[in-house]
Amino acid sequence: MDAPAACIVCRNDLFDDEWDRYCCRPCQNHIDADLAALAGPPLWQDTKHGRRLVSGLFTALTGELEPGTSAGGPRVSGSKTAPIPARMEPLSQSAHGGLVNDLEEWVRDWEHRGYATSCQAVRPQYRMDQAVATLRFNLDIAVRKHEAINSFAEELTMIRGTCEALIIGAVPPRPLSAICPCGTRIKFHFDSPIRHCRGCGSDYGHHALIALAVATQAA
Template sequence: MTLAENTACTICHRDLRDDERARFACPFCVDLVDQRLRALAGPQGLYARLSARLAPGAGNGGPAVSGSRTAPVPLRLEVLNLMTAGGPVLGPLETWVRDWEGYGRADMCEAGTLQQRVDHAVGTLRFNLAWAAGNHPAIDEFGREVAFMWRACERQITGERPARIVPVACPCGTVLRITLDIAGARCVGCGEQYGHSELMALPLAERRIAA
């Protein structure tokens, strides 16, 4: 896809205005990605606050001890995984920094603590976000990955349950597993790109199979 052909935001799939067509993502989506990146970083950010949820029971306000005869797991593994260097937060952030570095738009830095690396990655990605919205053809993938890591951290902090996954059927027969808040998805079977409203209009996979 070239910029000349791009008439819709690749993240939310809304039509772009005439003065926005020299870009891959609309201003609304760029602002949302920026807000989510900003929420991850800093001493009061979501990543830093994960450490307070490491103890068993810390995620729901309950005691960090178990009444069973077996010893509790010393750390909540799902939280620990989010905090590791290769986990679903820092790992993807630094992967995108490396990618943008290839365009001359970012500087990779793996020095310092994990928190400092998160802060550096977020800072350089935010600084270059406007450029990416107008020039990087994978800005939609970047937006989805930022949304995933933001939600994963937010759920651990708030205790929110994971979004319900709903299977829907593409006309080609492929089953797409989506959540109700998904911005869009591409069918791996036929390559069709769906926006949010189009995904919500697809039939449930079970109903289609039973028909």
Template sequence: MCTICCRDLHPDEIARYACHPCTQRVDRQLLDLAGPRGLYARLGTRLVPGSGGGGPAVSGSRNAPVPLRLDVLNLLTAGGPVLGPLETWVRDWEVRGRAELDEAGTLQRRVDHAVGTLRFNLEWSAMNHPAFEEFAREIHLIHRQCTFHVAGETPPRAIPVACPCGAVLRVTLDTPGARCYGCQTQYGHSEVLRLPVAERRAAAA
């Protein structure tokens, strides 16, 4: 069974942690991040308030407006939620003898190196790394955050769904999967969307 979408694996996918379509989706999301026209590079064009999906700069207040959008700036930092996780996974694969971390050069170069390394080892990871589902979920989150700021897309609305154990999970239509914090059951994309919508009282708890 694919650890991401939870569908049964085809005969040529046996012994993999993820099916071919899910692996290819991770590859496309990684590819979107890198390069001079990639999502990470384009974040730099959204640093000034009013330049992207963050809305127009606020005027008319006594205090001077913040010169840069701090949420976007945070995504561009070395330890931020883009480069930080990417290099953490490269470091993880380095321990397994499958990669080499390179922290030299500009942040863009480091992102490109990390993405290239992760894509080069993607098939190996889908077949051998027991945490591939966690890796895919992090790449999906990074991709979604960057896309939101670059394209100005409205983030998907969270829907509260009820696990049979009674826990309420908040998911969106593009959630790749979720693990219940109550019983630790792992749900794939289609499975978690089939859970019943939580009652309003439980959702507010």
């Protein structure tokens, strides 16, 4: 690879012993922490900003399906009236085609590049746990070989942020979506400075991303 002068995730200069990487070690640690937060059983940790789930975010989504509940909130049972429908957004995101599918797209991408192996599972929770385990195991290779590791880091932040927002009952920010001419879907936020298409390697700056999203919607 042509060594970048700076980390493509945080844009800070790389140290002399990091020139075989696309992203710096602190960004790699942040990516690993975001992955770890999605899998396993819920685990809370006290921080200076209050209590925060440091693992089990995907599992916690299934506990937020009832209207008017948030993390740790009480649920009323024994009512003789008809049950209120489940909150549809957490249900949608925790289902087979939700957030776990977004993460599995990266597993397939890494597998195509030769440094990951897809796992077969049926239940969404098992799929999430296996996808996270696969991506964490191969992360050290990816930060050295994957020129779109910044896009992976940003999409992973969106997935974690979506889970956290739904758990506390907030409305998560809606990612934008565009289809590259090569056919690869690119998800991004409105303030994303640049995204790298993992399909063909094209770079899209902020204005190019917006234009591509508009063209995708029109199509």
